[in-house]
Amino acid sequence: MLKSLSRPAVKLVERYLPDPYIFVLLLTIIAAAAAIAVERQTPLAVLRFWGDGFWNLLTFSMQMLLVLVTGFMLANSPPVKRLLQRLAGFANNAGAAIILVTLVSLAASWINWGFGLVVGALFAKELARQIRVDYRLLVASAYSGFIVWHGGLAGSVPLTIATDGHFAIEQIGVIGTGETIFSLFNLGIVLMLFIAVPLINRMMLPDERDSVYIDPSLLEEEETQRVRIKRPAERLENSMTLAWLVGIPGLLFLLDHFVLRGGGLNLNVVNFLFLFLAIVLHRTPRSLLESLHEAIKGGAGIVIQFPFYAGIMAIMVQSGLAETLSGALISLASEATLPFWTFISAGIVNIFVPSGGGQWAVQAPVMLPAAEALGVDVPRIAMAVAWGDAWTNLLQPFWALPVLGIAGLKAKDIMGFCLIQLLLTGVIIAAGLTWL
Template identity: 80%
Template structure:
């Protein structure tokens, strides 16, 4: 049944889903028109919101670009290539490859979302080099594991409300991760998704006649040629000693950081990927060759993230995001508030694809509603978190690093992700309501 459902979904998306750049332009216009029509803001005011916020995600944009680049450099190093190929060898057929890549992506995304995006995409390429499998579904399966990130160790909402000094502290206090990430209902929800998401991906596997394969030779499996040094500068470019003198101090710093109680965040993940890549490539020239390949997939991030920053500014500063959230939960009851909060967060995420940013928008609406209805605060907060993660299956913002590494377009994978959107939406909504 799921294979039958996925066919029209894939065809629909392939035909009508535009390039992510067109998608962000359309979202910009929709957000601007809605701010004018619903919030009664003047066109000039909306343009000011957009222009003033356009560059507000520059640091984050650079971090995301580095997620792609450093992750690619790490995975293209000879030892990691061999490891990924070894893991891929356990998949003996297409169905096993789909399940294996989904599980690896789920585990990695639960640990850290940036880590999950890169590892899933790179493992998909390793599998495609060894197993004849529909490449679109393989990459879509790698991306689908991202669904669990906000219920995992790097979830923005649960980590924010567990941190001293967060902006809602006077209202809800410090909420321990024992009540959010490690709560019974959240762990059970994650466990259910660890079973359901791989199973759904496997059931969507097209027949051989409908599958689209990729030539393994195009996926970078070749070994680097031996270097012949003809000039002094090349000795430095190919110096293992120089690479180790810089690479190992970086890794020593990370050990000290973690021993001192430091946790995972995006900068730490990028730092780890970069210095592991420096060590594992063994020479600066090998690293630079990998960098040249990695940077090709980063164009979408560079051009699109500023537009999303502008959309977020329109949504937040005009009050449109708050109005949308309020409308979605205005008719909720004590039982249904987590569900409608989840749905509202999913809708808002299409325009504000940032976990921390979305919490800042929705918390002032959701928390008072939860307190008035007597709803458990950790559950209400996690409803926002899961809604933010849920519609990432359809929002191409977060798929850009995966697509850049895999060499695909959004329309190639979003048809399969659309089926996962409906299935996981039903599961998460039910769990938030009744668990």
């Protein structure tokens, strides 16, 4: 049945989903028009919201570009390539490859979302080198594991409200991760998704006549030629000693961060880890630089599109449009249905404000008073926002850009499969938030 459903979904998306750059331009126009029509903002005010907020994600844009680049360089190092090859060897057919890449991506994304995006995409490429499998579904399966990130160890919303001094502390206090990430209802949702998402992907596997395969030779990297050193500069470029004199202290810093200071994972730490592991495992600066030149090709979409999303976020937040949208949906809720409507509203807002922390700042002023008035558990409402934010990432190409850059595909190639996942996982998450 899912195979039959996925076929028209894939064709629909391939035909009508534009390039992510066109998608972000359309979202910009829609957000601006809605702010003028619904919030009665003047065109000049909306223009100022947009222009003033356009560069607000510069730091995040660079972090995301580094997620792609450092993750690629790490996976392209000889030891990691050998490890991925061995792990891919556990899959002996197309169905097993789909399930394996989904499980790896789910596990990695639950640990850290940036880690999951890169590991899933790179593992998909390695599987495609060894197994004849529909490449679109393989990469879509790698991306689908991203859905669990906000219920995992790096979830922005639960970590924010667990931090002393957060903006809503006077209203709700500090809520520990035992009530959010490690609560029974959240772990139940995660467990159901770990079972359902791989099975759904497996059941969408097309017949051979409908499958799209990729020539494994196109995924192979060029063999590194042995360099004949003729100049002193070339000796430095090919010096393992120089690389390790910098790389090993970087890893020692991380050891101090995790062990002695009890630090946790965040995007900067993940990028630091990827970079310095890559420096050490590539052994020479020349090997690392050759990998960098290959990695940077996939980063163009991040560079040009993320500023537009920053502008959209500014329009949504400063015009009051995000608050109005959330409030309209919450007005339909009762004590029993508030988690559901919170989840739905968060999913819609996420299409325009694809940032977990930013979305909580927008929706908390609406959701928290509603939870208090209806007597609903605040941690459950907070996680409903978190899951709504993660859920519609299956439709929003913003987060898929690093995966697509690594895999060499376009959004329209994978989003048809993701649309089926969106519909089915939405039922699972909504049920978990309402009844678990």
